[in-house]
Amino acid sequence: MEAIIGKYRVRMEETSLILTHAAGISFDLTLEEVVELMEFIKVYRSAIAVAQRDTEPRLERIVLDKPCSSDTSWSPELA
Secondary structure (H helix, E strand, O other): OEEEEOOEEEEEOOOEEEEEEOOOOEEEEEHHHHHHHHHHHHHHHHHHHHHHHHHOOOOOOOOOOOOOOOOOOOOHHHO
8 A cells, every 4th residue: 555645655564554755765764664764753643733733834823812902801792
């Protein structure tokens, strides 16, 4: 099975996963290494998503430090 992920061609073989960059650099991962990589991504998935969101140039980030008006009696109906 083959797939393209970004700049990498990914090929799954019986005993390994091969990542090949467009520049020709290849990484031949054993099945154990693939499982460990999957665990790493699973643990850091939310941090990766936050980093991706924070660096996404098309998304505007809005941060509200305090209420917009002096009226602090906010209710969901007003939102």
